[in-house]
Amino acid sequence: MIDGAVSGGLRLKALTKRFGSFTAAESVNLDIRRGEFLTLLGPSGSGKTTLLMMIAGFLDITEGDILLDGMSIAGMPPEKRNFGMVFQGYALFPHMSVRQNIAYPLDVRKRPKAEIEARVDEMLDLVQLQDFGHRLPGQLSGGQQQRVALARALCFAPPVLLLDEPLGALDKKLRVEVQDQLKDIHRRVGTTFIYVTHDQEEALSMSDRIVIMQKGRIEQVGTPEELYQKPRTRFAASFLGKSNFLTKDGALYALRPEKIDIAPKGAGQGPNRVSGTVRAMTYFGSVLKYDVTVPGMDEIEVDADAWRGGAPLAAGAEVDLSWSDAAAVRLERD
C-alpha cells in the first residue's frame, strides 16, 4: 500500500433527493466498507449519479444523512470532505501541465514544495506516466488523461475515491486494459472506491460488491457472484447478464441462457425439459446463441459452448431444451 488509508467507511442513512416532484433517490440505506470497491450500477436515470453527487457534496440532501466513520458530513462543502473524485470526461485543468494537475490538491492545501514534488513523482509512477509530467492534458490520449485524473484524485490520499463513469469515453479494447489497471491501483492504495457505471461487464469484473439501482431505489446489493447467481428480482436478473424468465406453480424463475442444454429432439435429458424450434442461430466464436420458440412460452435464449456443444443446429431444427433444478432461480418479486 502506498498510503495507509486510515478511514473510509461510509454509511448512507435513508438518503433521499427530490427535484421538485421528481424523486431521484428514495430512502437509500447502504453501508460502504472501508477499502472496498463498490459499484453503483443502473441504467441512466436510476439515481446512481445523484447518489454519488450527494456523497461528493455537489448536491444537497433532501432527507437522510451521510456518515463518514460515524460522523455526519451532510451539509459539508465538497472541498472539506477530502474525497477524491474522477469525473466523466476527466475534467483535467487544460491550462496546467500533468505535474501541475496532479500537484493541485496539495498546492491548494499549501503543503511544502519538496513534499509535493516527491508525492507527484510517486503518483506518476503509480499510473505509469513518468515521462509525461510536462505535457499538457490536450497532448495526451484518452487513456493517459484518465490516468492523470486518477493520479490527481489519489494524490492527497483521500479516504474515499468517487468515480463517475470514468471509462465512458474510452473505446472497448482500451477500456478492458484500464479496468485491470484500475483494479490494480485499488489493491495498492487501499482507498475505498465508489464507482458509478451503467456497464454491467465493468461492474462484474471490477467490484467487490455491486449495488443495482433502479428508479432511485436499491434493487439488490451483493458480490458479483451473488448477484449473478442469485438475483432476487426480474430487473436484477435482466440488467446484470441476460436471463430467461419462466413461471412455474405461480412463481417467477430466472434462467441464465448458458445454463440450458440444447440437443436435437429426442436426445434431451434432465428433470426439466421442453421441446421447441430454433428460430435463429448467431455465431459469436466461443458461443453459439440460439433463439428457440417453445409453444406456450416466451422465446427462450440459449448460449451453447461452441467447442464442446457439438455441431451447430440450423434455424428450423427441432430441439429439446433441458436444465437442472439448481439452474432456475426463484425470484422474490417481479
Place this chain on the structure above:
Amino acid sequence: MNGSPLRRIGTGWLLVLPFLALVVALFLGPIVNILWLSVTDPEPGLGNYAALVTSDNLVGILWTTIRICVITTAFSVIFGYSIAYAMVHVAQGSRNQMLSLLLVSFWISVLVRTFSWLMLLGRKGLVNETLVNIGIIAEPIEFMRNELGVLIGMVHYMIPYAVLPLLAVMQNIDGRVLSASRSLGATGQQTFWRVYLPLTRPGLVAASLLVFILSLGFYVTPAILGGGKVLMVAEYISVQILVTLRWGTAAMLAALMLFGVLALLFLMSRFMKLSTIFGGAKA
C-alpha cells in the same frame, strides 16, 4: 495533368479579382495615400514624424490618449467581466433578458448616450442637484469638462464590447473542471483564481484589445464630455484637417495609430494564437 492545379488557382483568382480590385482601390489606396501624405506634406521628408520628439504639445496629446485608453480598458474589462460572469450564472431566462439589454445599448447612438451623461452629470445635472439638495455636498462636483467625465462616458460606452468576448469564453468553460477543483480541496476563491480566471484569459485579452483599439479612435465622447479641455488624438486629427489644415500632421498621427494597433496585435500574437482570441477554433 501537370498544369491543372495551377490553372485552378488561376480561375479562382479570376473570380475574386473584381472584389480584390475594389478592396485595393477603396481600402488600401486611401491608406497608402495617407502614408504618402505623412511623408510629403508640407514638404518631403520625415519632418512630421520628427514633431513627435520635438513638439511637447503632440507628446502631451498622445500621452493623454494612451492614459485614457488604458484606464478605460481596465475599468470596462473589470465591469464587463462581472457582468459576463453574472450572465453565465443566472437562469437561462434572465440571461436572455440581460443579453437583450446589452444589445439595446449597441443600438443607441454614441451621441445620444454622451448627451445623456451631460444631463446627468453637469453642474446643474440630476446627480449634482440631488446631492446638493439632500446636503451631502455643498458645491457641485466637477464631473464634466475633465478626464473624469471622458472616462465615465467612454467606460459606459465600452462595457458591452468587453462583455461579449468574455461571455463567449465563459460559456465554453466545462463546469466539471470547476467541480473537480472543489472536490480536490480548493475553496470557491481558490477555484476562481487558479482555474476560472486562467481559463477566461483568452476572453480577457480579446476584450482588452477590442476596447483599447476602439478607444484609441474615440472622438465624440472626449469632445463633448471633455469640453475641449481633454484633447485626444482623434479630435486633434480632425482639428488638423478641418481647422488648421495641416494634413501632413494629421496623416502622420493616423499612420501612427495604424501602426500602433498593428504592433499591439503582433505583440499579442507572440503570446497566443490570435484565432483563439477572436473566436476561431481552438489550437
